[in-house]
């Protein structure tokens with residue numbers, strides 16, 4: 001409940017009186033920059049602001065650990081680590097130097113050799129699908145790179161140079177299915193989808209510019225053999241964020257969320273809650289590094305200009321899990337392909353809500369990785385029910401053997417929440433990207449993370465490098 005403001009305050013359009021008074025806080029922290037969220041983009045910005053620019057910072061992170069989408073499962077059976085969310089780090093922009101700076105030695109991302117079996121997870125039946133040949137796929141990827149490289153400067157590592165509405169290349173706003181047809185790229189479509197593209201949701205109808213934010217020129221180059229993908233030599237991706245956490249320790253407010261704020265050009269006051277305790281964070285500048293969903297933005301007292309941007313974004317909800325069952329096949333990847341995808345309709349791909357696959361995770365483990373993409377209401381309960389429905393259908397069709405428990409056992413689960421935020425073509429033609437980027441610095445607030453850049457660790461680090469000088473100016 002909001003306290004009723006005085007008539008004078010309402011008349012002068014002053015900030016609505018906060019429901020919580022400042023005196024509720026047991027502690028006050030004064031900093032140059034408050035950072036909300038410590039996943040890929042927030043944690044990297046925090047290290048640089050603190051260590052390279054000597055700023056005082058407070059990092060407010062709702063989880064007890066940094067790292068956001070990075071999830072390592074340390075298997076109690078073997079002691080081996082299994083990364084089931086973020087798989088690896090592209091050697092893009094500052095990534096290699098940053099790993100070195102953290103004292104992390106890296107190795108090329110190891111690959112577990114898997115036999116693919118194509119199955120329609122809805123019916124449970126094997127699909128007689130014939131993937132494109134390696135030669136056709138390479139040719140299609142080369143073409144994909146050739147036709148998207150001219151856009152790289154508009155898109156990467158963020159949309160700073162995105163063309164004004166009148167000059168937006170038509171290709172960027174084509175539904176991706178039309179783009180693929182126009183340039184004859186279908187031999188590469190399945191790979192683009194399976195690696196990262198599935199995250200965008202309705203792959204065929206998503207605007208090409210947003211598919212490129214999940215698999216763009218840097219990724220295409222890597223798949224063509226130009227560029228490397230790395231992991232820590234420990235094979236524990238969480239090591240990256242554990243190292244960052246140790247270096248930031250005194251600046252961290254973990255297990256904490258902002259529940260109320262007053263924001264303005266003369267500074268911000270954030271009411272930060274942990275359990276039943278409140279801390280007031282007073283900051284000259286604010287960097288928001290969480291997905292700007294309605295729920296996440298609720299405590300930030302957005303004004304109309306800000307709301308008019310975020311109201312235009314839609315998103316997917318993504319989950320990753322490690323499951324086990326005696327009926328799941330070792331050394332195998334069960335890949336979800338709709339029956340109509342056979343034998344070679346490469347743009348016939350699953351649409352949300354779906355589970356993309358069950359991948360054996362190797363190392364003599366009893367671990368299989370599942371990867372689910374849905375709409376905004378696709379919670380863990382719905383996602384787990386979907387996995388079990390896929391599994392049951394495969395057993396009913398004899399695709400997987402009978403025996404053992406009726407349900408999969410979940411060993412680890414990560415609800416990644418909102419991802420792949422995107423606007424419509426008509427909003428982009430009406431200047432959406434420019435209006436989104438006008439928010440950088442507006443009300444002494446800056447924005448980073450997937451919704452302002454791309455869904456890759458290293459690209460977000462590079463994006464932060466372009467943003468930090470603006471925050472410091």
Ligand SMILES: Cc1cc2nc3c(=O)[nH]c(=O)nc-3n(C[C@H](O)[C@H](O)[C@H](O)COP(=O)(O)OP(=O)(O)OC[C@H]3O[C@@H](n4cnc5c(N)ncnc54)[C@H](O)[C@@H]3O)c2cc1C
Pocket residue numbers: 036037038039040041042060061062063065066067068069070084085086087088089090256257258289290291296318319320371416419448449450451454455456457458460
């Ligand atoms: C399954 C999966 C696999 C992926 N694989 C790769 C890969 O192999 N390579 C790669 O480069 N990228 C990969 N990505 C993408 C990459 O992880 C994301 O693009 C990146 O993590 C986004 O960074 P971010 O800073 O925007 O958000 P996040 O990393 O999600 O960070 C947001 C942080 O904010 C916190 N938070 C959320 N809400 C609040 C709140 N209200 N208050 C305070 N804190 C809050 C969260 O706990 C989190 O720590 C993968 C993503 C997923 C889901």
Ligand SMILES: *[C@@H]1O[C@H](CO)[C@@H](O)[C@H](O)[C@H]1NC(C)=O
Pocket residue numbers: 136137140184186187
């Ligand atoms: C389209 O690509 C396929 C290979 O994927 C190739 O066989 C075919 O000749 C190409 N068609 C045209 C019109 O270039």
Ligand SMILES: *[C@@H]1O[C@H](CO)[C@@H](O)[C@H](O)[C@H]1NC(C)=O
Pocket residue numbers: 221226
């Ligand atoms: C590899 O990519 C870089 C751009 O990142 C480019 O400059 C270089 O020419 C590419 N090399 C090859 C062999 O394609």
Ligand SMILES: *[C@@H]1O[C@H](CO)[C@@H](O)[C@H](O)[C@H]1NC(C)=O
Pocket residue numbers: 362363364
């Ligand atoms: C799996 O176990 C076998 C037999 O115990 C062993 O030879 C092999 O090296 C193991 N493989 C891995 C990847 O650990």
